[in-house]
Amino acid sequence: MPGPRSEELLVRQRAAVPRGIGSVLPVFVSRAAGGLVVDVDGNSFIDFGSGIAVTTVGNAAPxxxxxxxxxxxxxxxxxxxxxxxxxxxxxxxxxxxxxxxxxxxxxxxxxxxxxxxxxxxxxxxxxxxxxxxxxxxxxxxxxxxxxxxxxxxxxxxxxxxxxxxxxxxxxxxxxxxxxxxxxxxxxxxxxxxxxxxxxxxxxxxxxxxxxxxxxxxxxxxxxxxxxxxxxxxxxxxxxxxxxxxxxxxxxxxxxxxxxxxxxxxxxxxxxxxxxxxxxxxxxxxxxxxxxxxxxxxxxxxxxxxxxxxxxxxxxxxxxxxxxxHDLLARARAIGTAMRAALDALRDRHPFVGDVRGRGAMMAIEIVTPDGAPDPERTRRIVEGCHRRGLLALTAGSFGNVLRFLPPLSMPDALLAEGLRTLAEACLASAAGRP
The missing domain is CATH 3.40.640.10 (Type I PLP-dependent aspartate aminotransferase-like (Major domain))
Incomplete structure (x- = not known):
């Protein structure tokens, strides 16, 4: 990533759009629905960003x-x-x-x-x-x-x-x-x-x-x-x-x-x-x-x-x-599933200092062994997520928080796959791998 078609579009973007407008993941979207974002090269990403909490009911809600x-x-x-x-x-x-x-x-x-x-x-x-x-x-x-x-x-x-x-x-x-x-x-x-x-x-x-x-x-x-x-x-x-x-x-x-x-x-x-x-x-x-x-x-x-x-x-x-679709209840159910998975990450990896959030708005704070913010490891984990097909975002005054905002329309199986992908990226980070 990015693939050849996205690379072509990135060249056009750099010529037409000021550099002050950046992108978390520089791949160009061709379609999105059901908790998946598909780029112009055919790569699919599980969407844990929802356009920064915008597509809460989904990218293509009927x-x-x-x-x-x-x-x-x-x-x-x-x-x-x-x-x-x-x-x-x-x-x-x-x-x-x-x-x-x-x-x-x-x-x-x-x-x-x-x-x-x-x-x-x-x-x-x-x-x-x-x-x-x-x-x-x-x-x-x-x-x-x-x-x-x-x-x-x-x-x-x-x-x-x-x-x-x-x-x-x-x-x-x-x-x-x-x-x-x-x-x-x-x-x-x-x-x-x-x-x-x-x-x-x-x-x-x-x-x-x-x-x-x-x-x-x-x-x-x-x-x-x-x-x-x-x-x-x-x-x-x-x-x-x-x-x-x-x-x-x-x-x-x-x-x-x-x-x-x-x-x-x-x-x-x-x-x-x-x-x-x-x-x-x-x-x-x-x-x-x-x-x-x-x-x-x-x-x-x-x-x-x-x-x-x-x-x-x-x-x-x-x-x-x-x-x-009773999406209030769905948000609470997503929160329960995410908290269990994120708590497991905290139990396994000392660099996960805190798990917090509510409903379908959850986060982990990444820290050094002495508890200081660790934006560099955070960056590596996010890059690992993107490489594995999970769209995740960072946040925080210190740049050391991974935030997760899945659409409420995301099915359980896709949510679970996204959480497994996050776990793989954290494990790779712990082992010093990309």
Whole structure:
């Protein structure tokens, strides 16, 4: 890999596309479905990436394809800001019903996760009259000016792109595996650090919102310990601060509930979606309390392509697929199978320092004998996976996390084969083989 046809296309890519846009696995796709990706040279890969959590219901889910195709026959665009259409409203109604928000909710649609974050900050500032946004270590919220300011990792997301947006403040993330005093004290001490930042360093009266991923994505699938998210919610409530849950990677059935913050009954003021929302078509959403969403005057929200009708129909197909095939239960079953296999890897290989995640969003952290991050071994394992036909992704602030995001439509046999392939790549790494 790559094969001859992909090599030809890579030559064209290098001539036409800037090098800042890279690819994890530089093979060009010809088709994808059922948990398999097939390249233009006929090589097949078991898909443990789902387009970075986008094709949660599959690359070619029947209801998504049918709805999008039917809409293409009717019209491709009018701009909801000019002539509205029913599918936009229907997606908003569904998100309002499903999102774990107390009371009446409203939703606006956008094109991406970064746009969802940007608009949530606009809503929070308009509703509170406050400027500051608090985020966390290891966070990833996007690559636009504001969202890369909110993102924690410097390279490759921020290096050389400053100056950054002001009034962004960062608190320690409750990261059990790497918490200095150990996992048992992680939730309490991280919450205390957030209080110190908000009250003493920034001033609670200046903070519009605390923005948090219920499970961090690019930061390494960091799952905060039980009790931390409810404590963050209470800290916000006590100070009139809004809590924004960035569910761009965790939402839409990925973790076994529709939204990851449901696991502990947390009710944010604003919930952000994208990635898995429309089955591969560009669509994101900001769902929030009605009084907050209505704080922005007419014309203050929206965009030319936001809530495109084809993407909206695809999203309605996603919701139908989730309901028809009980994909929430399927995500939990995938999580159970993956955790058992990943725990076995940890028992066998000392370099697997941690296994974490929830549902079909699982990860392992690769470490040296003294527990330090080991990005080099991580790279070798991923390359071994690719060589053996498994599409796997890395993550983490230190580049030492392998993350796994299989589509919920993946059959058990293919999931098991993918896990065996991962085990083979880890075994080869342990033996010093490619």
């Amino acid at each position: 209801r998504v394809r049918a709805r999008a195709a039917a809409q293409l026959e009717r019209f491709t665009h009018t701009c909801f800001l000019v002539n509205p259409y029913e599918s936009y409203v229907a997606v908003c109604e569904t998100l309002n019903r499903l999102a774990p928000i107390a009371g009446q909710a409203r939703t606006m649609l956008v094109n991406s996760g970064a746009e969802a974050v940007e608009n949530a900050v606009k809503v929070a500032r308009a509703a509170t009259g406050r400027p500051a946004i608090v985020v966390f270590d290891h966070a990833f919220h996007g690559r636009t000016l504001l969202t890369m300011s909110l993102t924690a990792k410097n390279v490759p997301y921020k290096q050389g792109f400053g100056p950054f947006a002001p009034e962004v403040y960062r608190a320690p993330m409750a990261y059990p595996y790497r918490w200095p005093t150990g996992p048992d004290r992680c939730a309490e001490e991280a919450a205390d650090a957030l209080v110190d930042l908000v009250d003493r360093q920034v001033g609670a009266g200046s903070v519009a919102a605390v923005l948090i991923e219920p499970i961090q994505g690019e930061g390494g699938f960091v799952v905060p310990p039980k009790g931390f998210l409810p404590r963050v919610e209470q800290i916000c409530r006590d100070r009139g601060i809004l809590m924004i849950a960035d569910e761009v990677q965790t939402g839409i059935a990925r973790t076994g509930t529709m939204f990851a913050c449901e696991d502990e009954g947390v009710q944010p003021d604003l919930v952000l979606t994208a990635k898995g929302l429309a089955g591969g078509l560009p669509l994101g959403g900001v769902t929030g309390r009605a009084d907050l969403m209505d704080a922005v005057p007419a014309g203050g929200l929206g965009g030319t392509f936001s809530g495109n009708p084809v993407a909206c129909e695809a999203a309605l197909g996603v919701f139908e697929e989730i309901a028809e």
